[in-house]
Every structure is written in C-alpha cells, then in structure tokens.
Amino acid sequence: MNGKRGAVWDDCVVALATRHGKERQIAPALLKVGLVTQVVPVDTDQFGTFTGEIARQGSARDVVIAKARAGLEAAGFARGVASEGTLGPYPELPALTYDLELVGFVDIERGLTVIEEAMSFETIVASVRARTGDDLKQFLNRVGFPDQGLIVQRADGDLDQIVKGVVTAVQLESAIAQMANSSADGQALVVTDQRAHLCPTRRRVIQEAAERLALRLSRRCPKCSCPGFGLIAHEPGLPCRDCGTPTDLDQAIVEGCSSCGERIRTPSVGTADPTECEYCNP
Template sequence: MKLPAIAVLGTMHGKADAIAPPLLQLGVSLVVPALDTDGFGTFTGEVPRKGTMLEAARAKARAAIHVSGIPVGVATEGAYGPHPVLPFVPFGRELLLWLDTTTGQEIVEVIADEEPDFDQVEVNTVGAAEAFLNRIDLSATAVAVALRGAKPASVAKGLRERAEVLAAVEKALARAGSSSVLVQTDMRAHCNRRRMRMIGRLANRLAERLSTPCPACGAAGFGIVRHERGLPCSDCGTATDLTRAAVRQCTVCAFEIQSPVADRPHASPAECPACNP
C-alpha cells in the first residue's frame, strides 16, 4: 500500500486548515491551487449547485486536478437546511471525497450534523434582521445577506459585526423592491466554526480509511461504504428496520466484508413490524 506524497484540494474557503493535518500524518501534503469553487454552487443561492453533493465534490476535485496537474484530488461539499423529520430543527450533511485519477479510485466519507450553526430568515425590515441576530452567536459564525426573488444575488458575506449586518440588510432592502432579503449564517467553512470542525472530523475518517489496506488487493482505503438493515426479530425472525451489519469494501477491487454492528443479535418484538405493527 503506497499513498501519494501530494494531493490537491479544491477549495477557496480555508478547508486545508482542517483537512491537511491528518493527511500529513500519513505523508500526504496538500496543495491548494487558485480555484473559484463558488462556481460550483453557493449557499446563498446566486449560483445553484448542479447535481448531487457527490457530483459537486467530484467536479471540484477534477477542476483542482486539472489546474494543478496533480492526479489525486480532494474536495468537500456541504448541504444545510431543515431536518428531514423535524422541519423546525436545522440539519447538515458534509461529504469528503478522495479521487485518484490514476486508478479511478474514489473514497467517500459522509457525516450528518444534528446541531449545525445554521439559521436563516427572509426579512422585509431591519427589525426582523435584528431579531435574527439576537438568536445566533456572531462569535461562532459570520452572516451573509442576499437578495431573493427570480434572480438571487449576494449583497455581502463574511459579516462579523452586528452593525455591518444591519447596514447590509438596509442596503439590500433598498434594492429588493417587492422581494424579500435573505439573512443567513455564512456556511462557508472559514466563516463557520462548527462546519470547519465537522470537516475536520471527516478528514480524520478519511485518514483512517487511507491507512487501512484492503485484505484482498492491498489498496489503501478499505472501510465502511454502507450499512445493511434487517436485524431480525427475536420472536418471529422478521427483518426490522434496525441496522444489521456494516459493509466494509475496497473501492479498487470491490472486495467486501460484512460485520455485525448491533450489540445484540436480535431486535425486540416491540421493534418488529410484524409483532408490533
């Protein structure tokens, strides 16, 4: 198993601060080229993301590879919004991709954030923006202000002071006409401490994957790629929705191993759709 001495990171938002240290421990140095990654999508909506999170990360990694000439690229993509089950609770998801164009290997790590520093509101008055500022922590995240409507446009980002946020909102309201103004926590990594910390956790996971060789072919990156549901009921044997096993796989040769993840071999009848419909 041999890792490259150098890889390229597609970012313009300081993510190397979180990603580089764990990779450097493996002997992999990161290069950050001049690359406008806002062209792949912005959180304030003036540039819509094209495709899925993985497709966006792949596009960033390939762009970084193209401009640098380095064959191994790294990129992340984040998505933030309402919780899929509890719509009034914020929820985030981060994806980190390692792409080796010499082998075609992709290693993907994903993490969910149940407590992101994410909040947003559409306002028509400066007073509504003040109420928003009262419920967030400006020491932990910057703020972005943008125009909504048919043609979303950024007004200001990276705002750290209350007065400059309110001034940007006032300016945006003057331009907005009948449209509302978006005031949002700035989710760019260098402006949101919580998000940068989650990216760091993903980088640690990636480093652990890269340090694990495939038992079959010896390639780096052997690790969990999915979970299998179907933990059987202890009473009737029906497969439940609970996780039964973790699947570890090599993304080069596709060798895989299933490992039980539950601390018990069966689900209780109370968790069974047949015994407790």
C-alpha cells in the same frame, strides 16, 4: 509541512480545491496518514453556491468528486481532495435541519475514489426580514453572530445584489440599509452564511468527515493492498428479538475496495431490541 515518515502515503502531495479555508479542517487529518495538502485556487462556486445564484448540478457525491478532480487537474497532481455540504430538512424529521458533509479523495494513479461523511443537527439555518434600524439582537444571539457570519440580500427575492461575509455590526447595518433601499418591499433579508469559513458548526462536521477519510485511507485492501478499504454499504433487516420481524438495523455491513472491487460482508451479531421493531413498537 512534513508528513509522518512511514505513514501509508509517505508524504504524497494532494491538491485541495477550496476557496473557504477548509484546509484548516482537512489538512491535519490527512497529514496523519502521510498526505501533504496543497490548496489549489479552483473556483468551487462553479459547482453550486449556498445562496442559490448557481444551482448544484448532480448529487453531493458527484460534486465532491468533481471538485477533487478539478483540484488535481489544476495542480497537475495525481491526487485531489475536496468537500461538499448539504443543509436542509432531515427527511425523517423535517422540523430538524441537518448538515451532511462529504470529504472525497481521488487518486488517478491507483484508480481510487474514496468518500467519507459526517452529519450533525447543530448547524443553524435561519433568516429574518429587516428594515433599516430594526433591533435584531434576539436573532443575532440565536445564530451566534459574529462567529456565525451573515448574508444580506433584497427581501423581494432578487439575487442580483447580495452582501456576503457580514461579520460586524457596522457591516450588518450598512448592508441592511443598502438592500432595504433597493428592494421592492423596502426590506432586507438577513440569512446565515453557510460557507465553511463563516460557519463554525459546519467546520466541526467537515473535520469529523476528514478524520474518517484519513482513517479509511490508512486501511489497505486485504486482496490488492491498495489503501482506502472501508464501509461501502449497509444491509438493513436485523430481526427483532421477540417476533423475528426485520428491522431497519443492519443485519450486515459490506466493506470494499474501490480499486480492485474486493468485497467483504460481515453479518451483525445478535438480534434487534423490540423497541426498534415496527410490529412490536408501532
């Protein structure tokens, strides 16, 4: 794979720590800025699993950096990239499930760490209890099986036995029978498999985050010329046009460089519409 000559990174190689095919979403975006991705066989499950056997230690940002560092160390490269996803109830509207994907880049030569993100409400997290022979057509249609893979486990909560990566009707029938027979309540729990290679909606969000990362890595710091200059903070408080009350909208954004620490604050233009104001529109 050849990068584009003249791009910012000039065919630099970057290690990608993944077990779930994320190079398909990340590598094309990074290639546009001259970064050639090489997959490194790192056990990323050590940082946490969606099925809960291993809990994530630290925040998603901590983990995506740790994964990127693990990849570059395993490969002996100066640069590493990785992704980390979070699925769960959206804090402001708990009835909605959100998918937040981070893609992080670490360059130990430049002392550079850059993380970009993308979010979606399209990813389905769903489960159903089942006994051998149950008709699951409605559930399977809702989650998009078989494009969306499944996990089958014991419904009594015992995680010692789990069948992952179920993508055919035969596999599903067999896994349900196996888990139901061994479960204390005689039921299996069928759950959407949220690993990236089996979750098409997550893959789209990862790709979006990777493209944002590539765009940022194409921008140089106006002070030190290091790549990776971009948004680091939002400052809420844009005043309402009618009453002047601060709103949740940005009154400014702050862009910066993680290498030299340069910061540029850009105030927002204008005022907020009253519909965004808690006083005018409680």
